[in-house]
Amino acid sequence: MTKPRKTKSVPKPRMSPAHRERLIVEGAIAFFAEVGLEGQTRELAKRLGITQPLLYRYFPSKDDLLERVYEEVYLKRWKPEWEALIADRSLSIGERFRRFEKDYQRTIMTYDWLRIFFSAGLKGTDLPGRYLSRVRDLIFTPVLGEMRREFGLPSPAQLPLCAQEYELMFGIHGALVYVGIRRFIYNLDVPTDQNLVFDTEMDAFLAGVGPVMRRLVAEQQAVQRARKRKS
Amino acid sequence: MTKPRKTKSVPKPRMSPAHRERLIVEGAIAFFAEVGLEGQTRELAKRLGITQPLLYRYFPSKDDLLERVYEEVYLKRWKPEWEALIADRSLSIGERFRRFEKDYQRTIMTYDWLRIFFSAGLKGTDLPGRYLSRVRDLIFTPVLGEMRREFGLPSPAQLPLCAQEYELMFGIHGALVYVGIRRFIYNLDVPTDQNLVFDTEMDAFLAGVGPVMRRLVAEQQAVQRARKRKS
DNA sequence: CCGCTCATTTATCAAACTATAAATTAGAGC
DNA sequence: GCTCTAATTTATAGTTTGATAAATGAGCGG
Structure with missing residues (x-):
């Protein structure tokens, strides 16, 4: 059993935009593959351990994020x-x-x-x-x-x-x-x-x-x- | 051009439960095939020319309707x-x-x-x-x-x-x-x-x-x- | 250790979701 | 035609959706 941490003690490493973007794209690939393209941005954010509005700082819309997923999986x-x-x-x-x-x-x-x-x-x-x-x-x-x-x-x-x-x-x-x-x-x-x-x-x-x-x-x-x- | 009908003149034939159920099932097959299983009950009702709550008189839930669709398409x-x-x-x-x-x-x-x-x-x-x-x-x-x-x-x-x-x-x-x-x-x-x-x-x-x-x-x-x- | 930038969160909106309850009215039986 | 059953609609509750604006605070440069 791990020692109980102080409340709200989860370390929140601030990431460089490039790194965060990679995490989002890779998380999105796994997420949408599992739940389908109708998967909700809130649920994706939860899995990534971030809040949902943060997604919109990196991708203007859900469709843009999906475009990026296609590019990553099929073109690359x-x-x-x-x-x-x-x-x-x-x-x-x-x-x-x-x-x-x-x-x-x-x-x-x-x-x-x-x-x-x-x-x-x-x-x-x-x-x-x-x-x-x-x-x-x-x-x-x-x-x-x-x-x-x-x-x-x-x-x-x-x-x-x-x-x-x-x-x-x-x-x-x-x-x-x-x-x-x-x-x-x-x-x-x-x-x-x-x-x-x-x-x-x-x-x-x-x-x-x-x-x-x-x-x-x-x-x-x-x-x-x-x-x-x-x- | 067709003659303008009186407002609210659309004839609303009241159907026997059996007939209505058939229409719903067949409409649901076409609908869910086209838009996917996440298709919304409101949209389905609109296509059938009925109101959305009426669906719930014939099927207790959306999942029950889907079960019926499977039965109709695959078993039958x-x-x-x-x-x-x-x-x-x-x-x-x-x-x-x-x-x-x-x-x-x-x-x-x-x-x-x-x-x-x-x-x-x-x-x-x-x-x-x-x-x-x-x-x-x-x-x-x-x-x-x-x-x-x-x-x-x-x-x-x-x-x-x-x-x-x-x-x-x-x-x-x-x-x-x-x-x-x-x-x-x-x-x-x-x-x-x-x-x-x-x-x-x-x-x-x-x-x-x-x-x-x-x-x-x-x-x-x-x-x-x-x-x-x-x- | 101060200040500023910007990564991240909180708060929130307007629309759309499944589902339910209550009100309406078409039409069969008498 | 009257009545009553039940087919259908109106109204609405309670969540959840994609998206935005404003507030917060981590951490780098000085």
């Missing part, structure tokens, strides 16, 4: 090295994609990342849209191009990537994210060995993607030829 | 015929599973179903957990059993289904649900031809699942043999 955690990895032809595209998804999933599969992402989506924010556009343009598009190459199929320049091919990418991506959804959104137990789950999913995907892409390309080419014949 | 939309379909050996298990997922996804891939499901999950409700347990026990378990059979692998009675095999099922399931997530939670455009997307995903899954299950079973058997040798 994006790794430019991912794009380089995809382009590295010293590995097979299957292996490159496997390594990318492994690190990517490790990055996003957190309580904070997933719960705030879904809360923002439900709220109607354009955050998920902007974020997934980036994934599609910077990752999926080059991956599909490399797969076309490795399977001996026409390059995207010769035969544009079709929606179905993108859906294949979103499919495996979604299958992997779904593990995190079950864990952090649905509060379910998922197998402890995430790597094993990951590899199993990825094996099944890589085993199936080649034949399906071949078929899709063949269908596209048939459409093209039919069109040419007509004109 | 479950189709017992799904379980029969899976058991029907006049079709290959691949075809049975394809047909199940096609109808299942058509059932759940709605604005209401998905958005309320995720809101409830974020809120901490056990709804997603209970619901997915049902899917696992009534669908995934028999499907995996049938697949073992069709691939000439040991039955689940001989060699229990392992977590990895369940993850394969959750994987394809998640890949398909992810289409709905992108559409209704993230507010993104997804390809208009849902059936084509669906078939592409399912083709890739069915092409890959056989080999992977064989490998998983072989690994399990190796573990079993090693254990037997030890004892």
Whole structure:
């Protein structure tokens, strides 16, 4: 048992604005992830051990604080090295994609990342849209191009990537994210060995993607030829 | 332009409790799906064209109304015929599973179903957990059993289904649900031809699942043999 | 150790929240 | 038509919300 302190004895260290701001942002990430974006500023302040009006000295409004949270969680955690990895032809595209998804999933599969992402989506924010556009343009598009190459199929320049091919990418991506959804959104137990789950999913995907892409390309080419014949 | 009505001329049909209750429940489903479960009873009443206290004549509290919404959307939309379909050996298990997922996804891939499901999950409700347990026990378990059979692998009675095999099922399931997530939670455009997307995903899954299950079973058997040798 | 800056708190507002009690009135049964 | 049940509204209590203004006091520079 600790010695009883004098009343009101809690030490109140005065902080530099920079330090206090960091504490608020980090506290806000944990707080809004847990209770949702409708969480109340009073409750957040209580958890931070400060008063609620102090929040408004650092952020003009609750929405501004939320913007800052998005920036911190989604923009700052994006790794430019991912794009380089995809382009590295010293590995097979299957292996490159496997390594990318492994690190990517490790990055996003957190309580904070997933719960705030879904809360923002439900709220109607354009955050998920902007974020997934980036994934599609910077990752999926080059991956599909490399797969076309490795399977001996026409390059995207010769035969544009079709929606179905993108859906294949979103499919495996979604299958992997779904593990995190079950864990952090649905509060379910998922197998402890995430790597094993990951590899199993990825094996099944890589085993199936080649034949399906071949078929899709063949269908596209048939459409093209039919069109040419007509004109 | 319509003729100006007399003031207060809006006709106020008095409804039977049963009818009014239906209107409230259906309005509540649409309302909470759109604005989230924190949506306010006043706003809901306004949309229904009734006053807010009237809601409390039909439901003792907001939480009771929400419970009713869950029941209506999740329990009432479950189709017992799904379980029969899976058991029907006049079709290959691949075809049975394809047909199940096609109808299942058509059932759940709605604005209401998905958005309320995720809101409830974020809120901490056990709804997603209970619901997915049902899917696992009534669908995934028999499907995996049938697949073992069709691939000439040991039955689940001989060699229990392992977590990895369940993850394969959750994987394809998640890949398909992810289409709905992108559409209704993230507010993104997804390809208009849902059936084509669906078939592409399912083709890739069915092409890959056989080999992977064989490998998983072989690994399990190796573990079993090693254990037997030890004892 | 004095004074001033500014980090932080107290006090408070106006609006919006769930929920309840009492007053109203539509409409079925006679 | 009269009456009475109950569907519905008005009025309102009691909290809680995001946000602001004014008061306080910690701690640095001198």
